[in-house]
Amino acid sequence: MNNAELNELKKRYVAAGAATSATQFAERAENAEVWDADGNRFIDFAGGIGVLNLGHRHPKVVAAIREQLDKVMHTCATVMPYAPYVQLCKRLCEVTPIRGDAKAMLVNSGAEALENAVKVARAATGRSGVICFDGGFHGRTMLTLAMTGKVLPYKNDFGPMPGDVFRAPFPNPYYGISDEDALHGLMKVFKTDIAPHRVAAIVVEPVQGEGGFYAASKEYLEALRALCDEHGILLIADEVQSGFARTGKLFAIEHSGVQPDIVTMAKSLADGMPLSAVVGRAEVMDASGGNSLGGTYTGNPVSCAAALAVLDAIEEENILDKSKAVGEAVFARFGEWERQFECVTHARHLGAMAAFDLVTDRASNTPDPELTQALCAKARENGLILLSCGFYGNAIRILVPVTVEESVLKEGLDIIETSLAGLVESRAYATG
Numbered sequence: 001m002n003n004a005e006l007n008e009l010k011k012r013y014v015a016a017g018a019a020t021s022a023t024q025f026a027e028r029a030e031n032a033e034v035w036d037a038d039g040n041r042f043i044d045f046a047g048g049i050g051v052l053n054l055g056h057r058h059p060k061v062v063a064a065i066r067e068q069l070d071k072v073m074h075t076c077a078t079v080m081p082y083a084p085y086v087q088l089c090k091r092l093c094e095v096t097p098i099r100g101d102a103k104a105m106l107v108n109s110g111a112e113a114l115e116n117a118v119k120v121a122r123a124a125t126g127r128s129g130v131i132c133f134d135g136g137f138h139g140r141t142m143l144t145l146a147m148t149g150k151v152l153p154y155k156n157d158f159g160p161m162p163g164d165v166f167r168a169p170f171p172n173p174y175y176g177i178s179d180e181d182a183l184h185g186l187m188k189v190f191k192t193d194i195a196p197h198r199v200a201a202i203v204v205e206p207v208q209g210e211g212g213f214y215a216a217s218k219e220y221l222e223a224l225r226a227l228c229d230e231h232g233i234l235l236i237a238d239e240v241q242s243g244f245a246r247t248g249k250l251f252a253i254e255h256s257g258v259q260p261d262i263v264t265m266a267k268s269l270a271d272g273m274p275l276s277a278v279v280g281r282a283e284v285m286d287a288s289g290g291n292s293l294g295g296t297y298t299g300n301p302v303s304c305a306a307a308l309a310v311l312d313a314i315e316e317e318n319i320l321d322k323s324k325a326v327g328e329a330v331f332a333r334f335g336e337w338e339r340q341f342e343c344v345t346h347a348r349h350l351g352a353m354a355a356f357d358l359v360t361d362r363a364s365n366t367p368d369p370e371l372t373q374a375l376c377a378k379a380r381e382n383g384l385i386l387l388s389c390g391f392y393g394n395a396i397r398i399l400v401p402v403t404v405e406e407s408v409l410k411e412g413l414d415i416i417e418t419s420l421a422g423l424v425e426s427r428a429y430a431t432g
């Protein structure tokens, strides 16, 4: 079937809320390239929204999946466990920067990891409160929607939200929120919303994903750690988007040296297979009763086999160094655009987690979400899958596989440049 025929099916049978405006249907993919149902080629700077740090169909992952398919595909881990589940938990406990001995549990999606991290934190502390951050994104289940700090498009139609979830400002010096302002805002939450002794966990993305690729500073994360220790609050690092080599380290929090009590991870953990994990201090993870965590599909053996291959490939192929190199190449190009275009600003990166903002002009620093949307659309027309993000919807984020070939990376960056130059020249986006 071609794109037009598939679009007809989508229009007729897929719920509006689950169908985006994208009209090309992926038919096959390899590393950082995708071909659609009409045979058009795209360079993939979205990586399935941060899932493909190792690229589409990494050969080692595909081989591990094939091998596991010939053994067992499902038993339900609680009915009859299997080797890849426990082997993966061991590997994750060894590599996650948790204080002291760690234990792990596996689920299916990022949101499920966050749900379970909060459940575990509540069981371990006997408290119910959760504090998250403005602009943070933690998923689309009801609790994680409550934790998510952005109304549109996620929360608008679905209230009321579960209670005992509060939000503090996230430090973002580009838009006037210093570390000090952010800490002051958190203190205000303790005064106006919930006393610290009722808070089970503070949940922070070390680098906000959907929120705009803004990294919390080492000092801010250290201050959060100290506050949590002072009040017996568990610190949860949500590494769903920033984990698995995106930032040049396995986890972004490692750049700060801060050790959280719990880390949530998903996305690039299994290179496209659905899998997520909660890894935390052993005594915290053991706090809830027998069979209180899990689910029918959690920690599927094929997904676990894929994740074990991901961890091997990260070690064997110097993926952390590649992530740094890709980040530097992309950031250098951003610098050229900052000189070339008045609307490009705040270029930033931690490893290959790189973004820049689009503003109407540097003097006013006014976010320009229309131009941002127009750039993503124009890039798609020109053969590049590109994503925006951001509290103000004006950040262009790069989530290209870190295994991308140099020539393909350059080609993708060239498409951004020519697309942006065309838009700025015509200003067509301003009039729609």
Ligand SMILES: Cc1ncc(COP(=O)(O)O)c(C=O)c1O
Pocket: 049, 109, 110, 111, 112, 114, 137, 138, 139, 140, 205, 209, 210, 238, 239, 240, 241, 242, 266, 267
């Ligand atoms: C930081 C973060 N947490 C949680 C999630 C939710 O993950 P999922 O969409 O797999 O439920 C996301 C997804 O983008 C994310 O970026």
